[in-house]
Amino acid sequence: MSSMTLYDKLWNSHLVKELENGTALLYIDLHFLHEVTSPQAFEGLRLAGRRAWRASANMATPDHNVPTTTSERSRGVDGIVDPVSRIQVKFLDDNCKDFGIEEFAIDDPRHGIVHVIGPEQGRTQPGMTIVCGDSHTSTHGALGALAHGIGTSEVEHVLATQCLVQKKARNMLVQVNGALKPGVTAKDVILAIIGKIGTAGGTGYTIEFGGEVIRSLSIEGRMTVCNMAIEAGARAGLVAVDEKTISYLQGRPYAPKGELWQQAVAVWRTLVSDKDAKFDAVVELEGDDIVPQVSWGTSPEMVAPVTGKVPDPALAANDSKKGNYQQALKYMGLTAGTPIQDIKLDRVFIGSCTNSRIEDLRAAAAVVKGRKVASNIREALVVPGSGLVKAQAEQEGLDLVFKAAGLQWREPGCSMCLAMNADQLEPGEHCASTSNRNFEGRQGFGGRTHLVSPAMAAAAAVFGHFVDIRDVPLL
C-alpha cells in the first residue's frame, strides 16, 4: 500500500461505503452533544419516530448557556435565572433521558466545556472519528482523532445512523520547526499560523500539525492548536500520536483498561503519517521567530506581535484586504500605527475550550501572583473548563492567587467566549481574551475582543494594557 497521511489512515479505517458522486459513508465513533445545537435534532428524531443508532457512542453536557456565578450554579438547572437558557438546558436533560444518552448535567462534578471534558475523561481517544455540533470539535484532533464540527441536521443524522456522508478533504501539513522562546505558547503558535495562512487558508483541508515545536507541546497545548484549526478554515486539525498521547490517556476513567489497553496502544502507535506520505499543501513556520501574538481586528487572521503596531490598511496586500482592515479598525475603534501595547483594555477573560485547562490556569496564575488587577480593568474573569479543572486548581491554590489579585473565580462553562450567558462585554469595551474568535459582537454587542494566550491575558489584567510577557518577571 502506498504511503498514507494520518488523515488518510483515519478516513480509511472508518469507511463504511463509498457512495456515488465522490462521497462516502463514514462511521462515527463518538458524538458529543450540548444544549444549543441539539434540540432541533432530537425533535427531528421524534417526529420521524427514530431512535439513537448506538446511544453509548454519544455523550452530552450543557456548556454554552450555563451561568458561571456560584450563586446561580449552586441550585443546578433550576438556578439558571434566564428562563430561555433554563429551558434549553432542561431540554437537553430530558432528551438525554429519553434517548438513553449519558450526560454530565450542570451539577455533575465532571461537568464542563464539552471539548475539555471529552479528553479529560478519556472519552476522546486516538484513532476515533469524533463529531459534535460545534466547530471547535477540532480540539480532539490533538489526540490523533479525526474530529470536526457539524450542523444540527448532521447531529440528527449521526444520532440516527452513527454515520455521516462525507467528502474527503485534502491533506495539509503545517510544520513548526525549531523551538519556542520562553513565554511563547501554543496559543501564539496557532495565532501565528492563522496570521500566515489566513482564515480561509485551510478551507477544504484537514490540517496535520507537525514539527519539533508541536512535538514539544504538551497534550493540552496541542489541544489549543487543534482547537483553532477551524479559525484557519480547516474543519479538522490533527497531531500524530506519540508517547505523550499515550501517557495522557493512561488511567483516565473512560480509557481502555487491562488487555484492551495493550491492544489499543498497539494500534494507537501506528497513528502517524508515513514518512513519505504526500500532502497536498505544506506550510512551514520557524518556532524561534514566533513572538507573543495579539489580535487587533475582527478576524483571527488579524494578529500582530505584541511588539508591533496596529497595521495600516493602505499597506494591505490587495483591495479586498484593505477594505477588511478598514472595517475592522472602525469596529475596533483603533487607529493604524497604534502600538499594540497602547491599546486600552476594559476587561479580561481567561477561559474557553481553547485555554481553560489546568496548564492555562497555572500559566495565568503565575503571572498575577503577587500583583493586583489594574484600576482600569472593570472585570477580569477566570472560568475553568470543567469541574475537575476547577477542583484541581483549587487544590493547587490557584483560586486564591486569582482572588487575591482581584480576578473573579467562576464556575465552568463557555462563558464570555461566545457570551450566551450573562458574561458579556458592554458596547465599545476592549477585552484581552484567551478565547478563539474576535468576530464583531462575539463577546457581547459592540464588544471588542483581542485574542491572546493565558499568560498574556493575565499580564494584561495586572498592567491594564498589553505587555510583552517575555519582559514580565514572575514574583
Next chain:
Amino acid sequence: MKKFTAEKGLVMPLDRANVDTDYIIPKQFLKSIKRTGFGKNLFDEARYLDKGLPDQECTGRPLNPDFVSNQPRYQGASILLARENFGCGSSREHAPWALDDFGIRCVIAPSYADIFFNNCVKNGILLIVLDEKMVDQLFQETAATPGYTLNVDLAAQTIGKPDGSTIKFDVETSRKHILLNGLDDIGLTMQHADAIRAFEKSYKEKAPWLFA
C-alpha cells in the same frame, strides 16, 4: 427536505469578506429550541441599531439605514451576493435557518466555509461559487441597476442575467441531486443500514475497546 430547483429573484449585495455565522445570526438567538423564526434576526447586529433580545418583537426596533436589507430597493430579495469565505466560524445551522426564514434561497460568492456549506445543502439553500471577477461584476451590475434580478436554474446550472446572457456554474453532482429532489438524507443513509451493521461487526473485532 426542502427542494431547490430554480429561483428568479431580486439580488441583495453584502459587500463584506469573511462574513461569519455570528454575524449572520448572533448567539442570543441560539437559545431557541425551534428551527424557525430566525429571519427577523438575520444579520441582527448590522441590521438594527440596538441590541437584539431573544423573543423580541422586531418591528419597532431602530433600523440601520445603511444596511442593505433596510434599503427599499432590496426589499423582497431572495438571492444574496456575497464575498469570499462566507459563513466562516461557528457551525450553527441557525445561520442557514435564518437565511431561509428571511427568504434567501440562493447565495452567490467566490467561496464558503465548509461547515456552513454543508448546512445550507441540508436546508435546500443553493450556494453558488463564481470566480472573484465574475462576483465583482455582479456587485457592480447590482449597484448600477435598481431591481436587479437573476434567474438561477439548478438543473441547467445557469444564472440568467437581465441582459439575456447566462453564466454557467459548477455544482457537485451529489449535492445537485439532493437539492433538486429535496431528499431526506437520513432516509438515504438508512438504506445502507446493512452495510453499517456489517462495518460495525468487523470494526468491533479490530477495535474492541471502542465497544467495551
